[in-house]
Amino acid sequence: MKFFKIAFFILTLSIISCDKKSISKPEDIGKNVFELLKNIDKKTVADYNLEVITYDELKALANNKKAKLGDSRSEMQGMTSEKFKSLSLIHLHKIQNGGKKFNxxxxKITYSNFVFDIFDSNIPDFGYESKFVKGETYFKNTDGKIYFVKSISYYDGKGYKTVLVTEVDPKDRS
Known part of the structure; x- marks a missing residue:
């Protein structure tokens, strides 16, 4: 539940202005997330943010007067680049540390599957219905075991854009 709350906050922050390449079908989000995972142990927070939301995109949204952000606007405008980097590092490190934990x-990982749920949410503050995808991207490690990461993506009217990728867990948690 904590993951969902954090992801929804980030989704809310980025729902209007993220300029990432859109993904046309929700089924393809997992392949996009998988590309982020390749060699993630060598990636920096800047590399991570190239695949999700960047600080500049967050600030552009906060300063977009047409964006109906309500009380979130002042919080977004007050977010420093250091705080944003800290939050991004948390998600990146969850993936990297999970990789170390599970070797x-x-x-050499290979794509396995993408399981997702689409949520339609009427967010009154935005004045329109939004659609977002909570997904799990599954991949196989060299030891033959299947693992997954969690992600949140949203539909911006043109396509899906990933705003958060975090955590690594084994498929079978036994």
């Missing part, structure tokens, strides 16, 4: 060879 994942990020350069």
């Amino acid at each position: 994942i060879d990020w350069s």
Whole structure:
């Protein structure tokens, strides 16, 4: 539940202005997330943010007067680049530390599957219905075990854009 709350906050922050390449079908989000995972042990927070939301995109949204952000606007405008980087590092490190814990060879993982749920949410503050995808991207490690990461993406009217990728867990948690 905590993951969902954090993801929804980030989704709310980025729902209007994220300029990432849109993904046309929700089924393809997992392949996009998988590309982020390749060699993630060598990636920086800047690399991570190239695939999700950047600080500049967050600030552009906060300063967009047409964006109906309500009480979130002042919080977004007050977010420093250091705080944003800290939050991004948390998600990146969850993936990287999970890789160490499970001995994942990020350069040799193979795509397995993408399982997702689409949520339609009427967010009164935005004045329109939004659609977002909570997903799990599954991949196989060199030891033959299947793992997954969690993600949140949203539909911006043109396509899906990923705003958060975090955590690594084994498929079978036994």
